[in-house]
Amino acid sequence: MKKMLLLGAAFATLALSLPAQAELKFKPGEDPRFNWQNYEDLKKVDLKGETLTIFGPWRGEDEGLVRTVLEYFQEATGVEIKYSSSENYEQQIVIDTQAGSPPNIAVLPQPGLIQDLASKGLLTPLGDDTAKWVKDNYGAGQSWVDLGAFKDKDGKPGFFAFPYKADVKSLVWYSPDNFEEAGYKVPKTQEELAELEKKIIADGGKPWCIGLGSGGATGWPATDWVEDIMLRTQTPDVYDKWVKNEIPFNDPAVVNAIDIFGKIATDDKMVDGGAKAVAATDFRDSPKGL
Template sequence: MKKMLLLGAAFAALTLGLPAHAELKFKPGEDSKFHWANYDDLKKVDLKGETLTIFGPWRGEDETLVRSVLDYFQEATGAEVKYSSSENYEQQIVIDTQAGSPPNIAVLPQPGLIQDLASKGVLTPLGDDVAAWIKENYAAGDSWAKLGTYNGKDGKAGFYAFPYKIDVKGLVWYSPDNFDEAGYKVPKTQEELADLEKKIVADGGKPWCIGLGSGGATGWPATDWVEDIMLRTQPPEVYDKWTKNEIPFTDPAVVNAIDIFGKIATDDKMVDGGAKAVAATDFRDSPKGLFTV
């Protein structure tokens, strides 16, 4: 089987094989909510005796959901599917590729890491036909195809990453009831947001709940903060230049965004639990402060 990487989301390594005949969540051909033609086509692919290894970030309920999808692939093709995950996924995938034992499919949220692996020649391109399918079937197909295209070891561009499980980020959540009670208005600009932060602190509250904890990948949510602040303090053209390495991290525009986040994350008055809780709080637990503060 081909070795390939997928774009996805982000965990001690855990490997589990799916049962030979898992109980399918929805019975093929009978549940009218789905179009079963693709499943029927997949049944024509005989992979009995083959093993498909998948390395991904999902645990808990997310793992349950993705396994419910993989059940159909296994049932239709007869292949054995082995799914594994690691808290230190970025380091683990590098170790596995260097050792010559990568999974058939890896789910990674880091385009930069995929580019690095592609440039070392450890990935197999998915092919132009797959890129064309993305362009035709995704609403922003061209953008996703470009995001999955990287230069291989020979310097030639190839399509390596199929987007799957795309998550919306960059949203600021708040409690409307708490805002109404305190008389706060939802800010529409970065300046209005800064003013609201000061008011909440003056009223004895904590404006933000922040968690950067993520095992070996601790800190990655901070990059999202800086990216969002860049988009709100600079023209889109400047952000685009930054993503293309046309301006360095020492550029005043980037330094300003990092400084804005730094002043929030290191101020005990600004963060639920204080500055020490920022890195110690798992990013999945950080929203709990919305319901307890």
């Protein structure tokens, strides 16, 4: 059974090379919205005959956009880029690294996974020069370096992950038109939010749209909920201890946050489609309930 699962995961990976002579979306030097000096500088880096393998989470339309960007790097340097992805990319990167066939670059959104791979000696540190560049050029400086710094299998600290993108979370989306029609006001406190939930239910509606589906990574949006609830019910130092594994998942503070989310996600009256739809709904489809 294990072999079948591994083969299935490996087979799901898509590995496609970018065309050698790509048609660039924007002709270099013409559109002033871009810093073309970076492109010109890359021309000084001769990588002809080399192959760069990149593994990331983007598929479908997003993959097309990523390939559009990578084409410029390929055009400037002469390197052949092979981009691959998988629906279960968190599991796939573990399989590939442990099998001794990792990509040159992996794009991963989980610092915990990167930390685990580094601790097993499966990653190559980026070096002090890269860490210094991030510190000098990122607004939050050292804090970004710290996010990518982990210990290797010998316990030696190193800079393994270059943070290049951050997503804003902790947002609650709603339809202003629907609120205006129903006479609802946007809550400003947790207590007001609870009262609004009761009003929506009394009016025959469902307060929340939740989708936790994400293939082999199903459930990860729930961690965002719990993290946000932790930040709202505990002090920052308690949250930091949780991140550092200084308090366990069965600590009362963590259990309380999980219980708060659970009361919403398991209540048929609270969620669009009912509790059974929470895990079955793809996270990208959850807004459709609005």
